[in-house]
Amino acid sequence: MLRASLKSLLSRKLRLTLAIVAIVLGVSFLSGAFVLSDSLTARFEKLLRSINQNVAVQVMPTEDAADDDPRPLLTQQQVDALAQVPGVAAAQGDITALGVVPFDVRDGKPVTTQGAPQIGGGATGDDPFALVSLADGRWPTAETDVTISRYTAEQAHAAVGDRLKVYLPEVNEAREFTVAGIVVYEGDRDSLAGETLILFQEAFAQRTFYGAEGRFSGAYLSAEPGVTQEELRDRVASLAPAGFEAKTGEQANEDAANEVQEGLSAVTTYFFGPFAIVALLVGIFLIFNTFNILVAQRAQELALFRAMGASWRQVTSSVLVEAVLVGVVGSTLGLLAGIGLGMAGSSALTAFIGAQLPGAGIQVGATPIILAYVVGVLVTVIAAFVPAIRASAVPPLAAMRDIARPDKPLLVLSIVGAALAVPGAALTGAALTGIGGLTLPALLIGVLLFFLGVTLLSPLLTRPLAGLIGRAVGWGTSGKLGVRNALRNPRRTAVTAAALMIGVTLVSTASVLAASFNKTIDETINSTIGAEIVIQTNSTQGPPDGTIGFSSEAVDEVRALPGVDQAVPFYLTVDGRVDDGAPPFGGMFAVDDMAVARDMFAMKAVDGDLGTLGPTEVVTDENTAKSRGWKVGDTFPIELSKGGEQQYTLVGIYEATPIWTDSMILPRAAVSNFKGPLAIQAYVSLDDGADAAAVKTEVERVMSDFPLVTVGDRSSLIDQFTSFTDIALGIISVLLGVAIVIALLGILNTLLLSIYERTRELGMLRAVGLSRGGVTRMVGTESVVMAVFGCVLGIVMGVALGVAIAAALIDRDFLTTIAIPWLSLIIFVLIAVVAGVLAALWPAWRAARLNVLAAIAYE
Incomplete structure (x- = not known):
């Protein structure tokens, strides 16, 4: 059986190559992260040794x-x-x-x-x-x-x-x-x-x-x-x-x-880690589909083994042996690609920062090697397990005659899918409304269950949804044939489309959240901030703890400028402790005059007073007060960088907004206990009729001595807030690109294998008059239907998840509105169409050039 399995594997090198590519992509990102981190660390170690070579x-x-x-x-x-x-x-x-x-x-x-x-x-x-x-x-x-x-x-x-x-x-x-x-x-x-x-x-x-x-x-x-x-x-x-x-x-x-190394590991892990996870997760579907189709093709061969006395265990083992070998080859190539990725990353990063680090060779430790083979082989075996069990169930009688093996009913699969999707949706909803310390685990488990459930339910949706897509793209006889081919095996179509669905779900969710956040920030800043000029600090040289920014004297000089009505500086500390715990996530600020800040930001008092603060008085937002069990009049300890622990009294609670939520504002006197005395931001309102451009020029002159400080208007503040979402969305879009590449391989693999299965059928179609161009259009339509089907499923899931998360954030006052980026979603569909066309090129070319007589006589 082992020799037969190896011979069978070698006879299908081309088809298994596509599954190997999926493993290579996932393993390369995984191992590349460790190689890059270790190599850069080695270069820094060599640098440090050369710097301190005379230091005992x-x-x-x-x-x-x-x-x-x-x-x-x-x-x-x-x-x-x-x-x-x-x-x-x-x-x-x-x-x-x-x-x-x-x-x-x-x-x-x-x-x-x-x-x-x-x-x-x-x-x-x-x-x-x-x-x-x-x-x-x-x-x-x-x-x-x-x-x-x-x-x-x-x-x-x-x-x-x-x-x-x-x-x-x-x-x-x-x-x-x-x-x-x-x-x-x-x-x-x-x-x-x-x-x-x-x-x-x-x-x-x-x-x-x-x-x-x-x-x-x-x-x-x-x-x-x-x-x-x-x-x-x-x-x-x-x-x-x-x-x-x-x-x-x-x-x-x-x-x-x-x-x-700690810093590098964090960067490389958070950058390469998501790519590895997405590539491996998407790769599971490609590998599963590959082995599933191969098992179906080898039904007579495997049944013959059973008829000759092979047990179901031997048949199962033979398929798993193939999976292990594919996993080993893919992991080896992925490890080599990861080493190359690490080398390229090391050179690129050092060039980017202008570093002249000494060379220390490429560092490949035991961790990336072990992980590469464990993860690569494990993912492949998991993906091939169900096809292996299915292979062992082939009856020996099937070896004696060509029997039809109709697709199994979808009832059991649908029940299992619903049993996962419903509790997954419920758990996700409960997590989004907040369930204490279990919120994050519950959210992860809920999303995973919901995703698996929808994936299992997707074959049930293939005929109605893919059929609807087919009506839009299935023109003419060739197009209708392509649509029918896509609907012929709902399981295969759904699994093939699932690879693209993962990436589209991820980027659709992120797009909804990013659009909602950007719209919220734009509306909130333009409607609540009464400042025409905004002074900001780019904290690239350290944490915003009062050691970077601009001085209070500079703020006084800005206040004295002609045309300036009010100027409100904000001082920030990141290392304070509140009530023996961490500071609010949104920040712990101090201001010169709370009453001026209140008017500048249109802050509304929910309870207490938002007037000028005394030396030991503090105000906070309603979410922070609720989560910490505070009410106006309560006293609690606050420990800052200097001065030890002091008791502060809560004198006011303001309405939470996306800008002012999970935050706390202290009096100007507290700044003396911050690590440094510098303000990190300031907001400047102008007199009626003042020339904003001229005042901005004067403010820039005042701030010209502070190197990390920039002067802008409300739009620059919006840009600062939205730049983080734009960067995150850009990274996630690259993740979508990885998913699309693997999805292309999956569609390509499915089409090649289905053409192999339908060789005689294609010969008959050519014999009755279907042209080569017609065959090409038929295969292309089938590919586009699968790609768009996966994209639409991903969009539906991603938008649903994005809306649910956005609704939960609205409840926490981090957002005020839900925005759906329709243009981006349409672009995703167009990308899916292009991906489907590209994936169909080679299979369509092969199908169109089949010898008609040889195809009719096939088997």
Whole structure:
């Protein structure tokens, strides 16, 4: 039986190749995520080792102390004491700060990076651990000097002797400096990872970053010959001041590399993971259909095995062996494709961020290899299990004569489908209305049950729905024949269409939610915000915790501009704790004057007062108050970055809106306990008749010293909100593309196999006068019917799910309206038509060129 199975498998290489492609796509995304993450991590590890190759021990703040405010610092005396430890060859204090942004010399605009840090530091020129060396000019010797990396010089279009404007985050202002020199990294590299680097005179950097001279954020130590890193660490550990710890250079590098890997793993998993899931899920239907049709074709062969004494177990095993072999081949090719994907991704990402990371070869660990084979083989075996059981049920008598095997009734399948779809819909509905901590699991299980149920019910819908589609596309005799072929086997048509249905369901759901969100934001902002000018901060250099943004002095300057009526700044913290729990998801803000903010945003009081807040008073939205069991007059603790825990009293509850839901507003006094004093947004209303364009120009001038700040109008605020949905929708649309590719393979596979089954029938049709063009149109119509059928089912399911989720979000005040993007849905149908035509090209070409006499005499 094993030899017979292998011979049978080899005789059907072309047909099984299409099933293998589905496995390759899924496994390649899965393994590519791990290869990309491991390869980039290895490159960063090599970079860190080269940076710290002379560092035996690092003295740095502990993990807990690193977030303290004020942060712990080393004094010059403490660094000198560390240098006296036996075994220390040299010691140097570290002076660095993040968010130090240069401005372009040509146009005065801030220089930005693709997520890489923008670093400032202190330099003396005699640092034994210096990562850079002079390429031109000199080191900074005066407070007005800076020395910059070559990459920074290129991005800022600056040269030695130029005046360079630099934003200093610790003092929240920009100042001008003279470029004294240009530095490069070892190996004549312009940068390490696409970062900007600006070095100041050491004393000036210490005063600016740390508030006093002779202060350092940490220290680097090198070891004398014969002293190991562990020995030196143990000697230094006892002298490390409170809030600091000593680590070996290797351990510090490993910890930094682990942080990099965590970030990379999150990005690669969330990016590649959905593609792998969709590809494998869609692939199950393609593989199932392939084995189902192959089993039907081999009915006489398998029955002959049974007649010769093979047991049902042997027949089942023979089909599963074929599945395992297909899975192994697909997994191997998928793993190789994943390695290539990881290599390409590593090169693309480093080029995108402008990094010059050292090469570390391609890294293929055990995890992607194991996952590739386990997932690939498991998916294939699962998909082939039902066809394998069906193969074992072939009666031996079928080997003796050609018997008709009519399609089985759909009653049992429909009952099972309904038994899954109904509770799935009920569970989804219950989850959308909220059932506590079980909401997410219930939603996932409900959607899965509903989807499986509709999939099982889809054969029942094939004749009425696909028949209706056939009336629209089945023109003439050839078209009608194609429609009849699609309706001949409802199960096969439904399973083939299911591959496309998955992708269309996903993107239709996302489209409905995105359209509803965008319309809600547009209506809410235009109807409730009474500001003509909006000042925003792009938080690319850190969390919005008050350390990035613009100062209150700048807001005061905006208020004083001619034509400005009111200006309301908003301060945000992301690390506060409320009532011993997490802060509201929508944010914890502080404002100068709650009464002005209330009027600016047309906020309506549900209970209490929304007037000016006292130092320990707070207001929140009705959803937050309800979920936390608060009412006006209640007192609860709030812990901010500084100042410890304080008691606040709830004095007002405002009506929840998509902008103000799951949020909390504190008084301006609370900002002193935020991590930083900067505002993240401000809304500016103008006097009647004021020239909005002229005022906007003046506001831009005021904010020109703050590099991450942009000035726009209400439309720019709408763009900011909707940009996230646009990005998400773009990614999901690519997922649809993956599903379409696999769906094309599925339709192609079904048509090729059905042509094989209908060889004699096609010969008869040609014999009675059907032209080659007629055969082509017949096969093309059959393909289009299957594709559009899957697309329509996906649209119906996706819109239903999207509307249900949107309705639940309306109940939670995250949305105010439901919008259905009809144009996008029509485009999906047109894409399905094109996909159907493309899938039919090869099968139609083969069918049209069958030898008429050989086809009539077939079997």
